[in-house]
Amino acid sequence: MRYIPNSPEERQEMLRGLGLGSAEELFDSIPPDVVLKRALDTPAALSESELLERFEAMAAKNAAARRPNFLGAGAYTHYAPTIIDSLIQRSEFFTAYTPYQPEISQGTLQAIFEFQTLVCQMTGMDVANASMYDGSTAMAEAVLMAERVTRRQRVLVSPAVHPEYMRVSETYVAHAGIELGRLGFDEESGRTALDPAALDKTVAAVVVQSPNFFGCVEDVKSFADAVHAAGALLVVVVTEAASFGLLRSPGACGADIVVAEGQSFGVPVSFGGPYVGLFATREKYARQIPGRLAGIAYDKEGRRGFVLTLATREQHIRREKATSNICTNEGLIALAATIYMTTMGRRGLQEVAAQCAQKAAYARRQLAALEGFSLPYSAPVFNEFVVRAPSDAAGLLRKLATEHDVTGGLALSRYFPERPNDILVCVTETNKRADIDALVAGLRQT
């Protein structure tokens, strides 16, 4: 096996040196009745070229990867500058592990510190962690943290939060003694409806997503006062991180915890992962935050460096009393996001957001003008919106794919069977005008 440096002959010599006659004897401490006495029934080894052929052949069956697409709903196709992938493939980044030894991990630690700062800047918050698995698990961790902070056990979630995020939170709280309730939804505006009467002293947190799952930008600020008056925390979820370049930050709107999916920041959609969860909060809750944190430290000579800090919150010390069971972060993906935010920079993040909004507005106008199509919601949108078709959305999109080679968006019936005709359309800076026109023309003909 070419990844194993010691040749079979060298290994024989090493075995002899240890006084062993064969490799089998290495496993003498395993009782014979649990030793596997046959070869594994997995395929024989492939050469490099054979392996690439196998994977290329499987990749070719993913027809959707080759088409212009208007899919969003938690995963977004954005342009990623070339240098991201080249830098994250440096051995020093991708073959290092968790920075247990800060003297020889300063690159990783400084990058985490920069990531934490950028996440604070994007979200408008004071403190951010080194990242979570993804947006959905970050939301679940926010729900658990709200319970720790408030010692209350009821969390009210907007029905316009990503349905898969909601499912994940349900799983996480199943045995945590937390009850998840639902807020209302205004079918006219497409926004969350908050009845202040529902906010009693049992509520730990209110969770809203903005832009919400249907693309509508929530009036987050309008929730903050009522939530805080009840002594609860306001948790804001963002699935489309590109929106930070244009929309008022959740921090500026009064959020106490902000969680986001960071995939839009230079990370390929890659059939759903790996992505990176952003998690930020107020200074006063820093010691309740889950996951890793990097902070500044100095050596004896007074030189500035970075270390993992506030570890007394974490499982390797606190065991069952830890703030979370999370052990690592999404290091390399957080690095990719850091390089993205740095390369695009202040102006690039704004320009990407503006182009997304402009192109979405163009597409929305064109689609709304199609005969039989309508826009069900009146609230302002960022780069996603719902369009209501005159017939079954899934069938329409299937025809669009096969006849016009466009993936036209998401049939909302996937999550909401009661919305058979609704399509969630997402437009980013990567969608050319010609693609949008092809989408509109295709829908006109189907």
Next chain:
Amino acid sequence: MTITKAATHVTQNEALVFERSQTGRRGYRLPALDVEETALDELLPAELRREDDLEGVPELSEPDVVRHFTRISTWNYNIDLGLYPLGSCTMKYNSRLNERVARIPGFAALHPLAPEEDAQGALEVMYELQRHLAEITGLPGVSLQPAAGAHGELTGVMMIRAALDARDGTSSDEAQRRKVMLIPDSAHGTNPASAHLSGFTVKTIRSTPEGLTDLDNLRELCASGDVAGLMLTNPNTCGIFERNIKEICAVVHEAGGLVYMDGANMNALVGVARPGDMGVDVIHLNLHKTFSTPHGGGGPGSGPCCCTAELEPFLPVPRVTSGGETGDTRFALEYDRPQSVGRVKAFYGNFGMHLRALAYILTHGNEGLREATEAAVLNARFIAAGLADTFDSPFDSPPMHECLFTDKRQSRKGVHTLDIAKRLIDYGFHPMTIYFPLIVSGAMLIEPTESVGRAELQQFVDAMKEIAREAVEDADTVLNAPHTTRIGRLDEAAAARKPVLRWRPAERAAGA
């Protein structure tokens, strides 16, 4: 064989990226907007738009960015540089071929909500990986959804919760539920944290003087009648195979509990022994350990769960299934699993890691998988034998893929595990895992993996012996190590007392 120490070499100082920023610099260019522009106020009312103009976010040219990240990268130790013997972390070679596979556009550009019939290749990858992991573990039910080891562990114990409730009829009867999760005192901290999150009460099992799970203690604890299960690492965190594993599982099963195995140490077993044959009910694997997906400075990981046929109904949804050969959809996502614990993550898991792990399995072939296991255990044995005369070994049992020593002899001279670890850096090695497992005072857990040749193993042994000699003759050198790094030991206690967790503009003047 001569001992080579690391030498200091050119390392540029580099400020924070915020401190490098200069107003007006650009590192990007987008195509011009190709649609009619709408007035901003028409798009979004002013009160919904940002007011801060993203103040403080860096403005840099492309070479600035490349130089910044390249410079800070050089401050990292990494696998490609040399032996990285972190115990229980399996820091093996990360193949470039697997990176190439993960970047094939047909995978990387595939949206997770693409219709199933247009994503058959991706589902095939997942289905095939599931099959191979089932064969490797001897456990037929597989979900690739968990995003990391701790996440897989959480999934596994939640499945135990659900399975017991279904069996005992306690799904909605909190009071009647079995509550006790047994965890050895040598376990990783994630085990009790995951058990707690799943609603279990943790009871600790003692280890024997041999470093094994104490069967008598296990029997006593099981006699209480409230046992839900056992979380066990095998080989355990002392690097020793639990030779009573079948009996351990039988005792737990007889008491009505289920057995979860932490698969952190599967690199000792692939192709040699299977958890399913030992009596284990559910296990998580770490694709970033055993199957070489890159550690990436701390993630992304991937922590698939494998379980018995009896536990399969409780795996997370959706499942990737093969539905025969009809039409253009052979592989499908199945959501209708009423007994499932639910979702643990949006979409289907860290698919990019699934690709790399499958590439690892296919590149090795079945024979290569076993060969890697043999080579990994042999390398650990080589180090164990090399250090046996110099360092104290807490247990006599032969180690599997990692070996455990302590600072017992050196600490008499005031040199502790931390000092030995820091001094190793001067010899050009990343230190081993230290102070874990917690049951062994001054623990040093060394896992070389199969990805290192014997000359380098010998250098490591020589370096450790040299440090032991220094501990006697020149303790100060060891106590003040490392001497070759760009910064010395950092004051972590001070950092935790007054945490500075982000850069702020005011620090620009005060910064380094």
